[in-house]
Amino acid sequence: xxxxxxxxxxxxxxxxxxxxxxxxxxxxxxxxxxxxxxxxxxxxxxxxxxxxxxxxxxxxxxxxxxxxxxxxxxxxxxxxxxxxxxxxxxxxxxxxx
Numbered sequence: 001x002x003x004x005x006x007x008x009x010x011x012x013x014x015x016x017x018x019x020x021x022x023x024x025x026x027x028x029x030x031x032x033x034x035x036x037x038x039x040x041x042x043x044x045x046x047x048x049x050x051x052x053x054x055x056x057x058x059x060x061x062x063x064x065x066x067x068x069x070x071x072x073x074x075x076x077x078x079x080x081x082x083x084x085x086x087x088x089x090x091x092x093x094x095x096x097x
Contacts, residue, residue: 008028008032009028011087012026012028014083014087015080015083018079018080018083019076019079031051034050034051035047035048035050035051038050038051
């Protein structure tokens with residue numbers, strides 16, 4: 001059985017691959033720390049909201065001059081949602097498991 005850290009690293013790689021960002025390095029502990037601060041200092045639901053907005057802001061900062069496109073944000077959320085919904089079922093249905 002995988003540890004939580006192994007599962008998070010695997011999930012991070014899967015998300016990066018889904019967004020074609022395989023060369024991007026993510027500090028999972030820094031993201032989780034930010035989520036923890038938001039959850040405990042604001043309210044629990046602030047954790048995912050805070051990390052999403054921080055990531056969105058980082059993306060905009062990396063591509064100055066780009067317009068904010070609500071459809072792109074919705075598409076990005078849809079990719080992650082679909083990957084998450086299918087995460088356990090794909091692993092369970094893999095041959096040899």
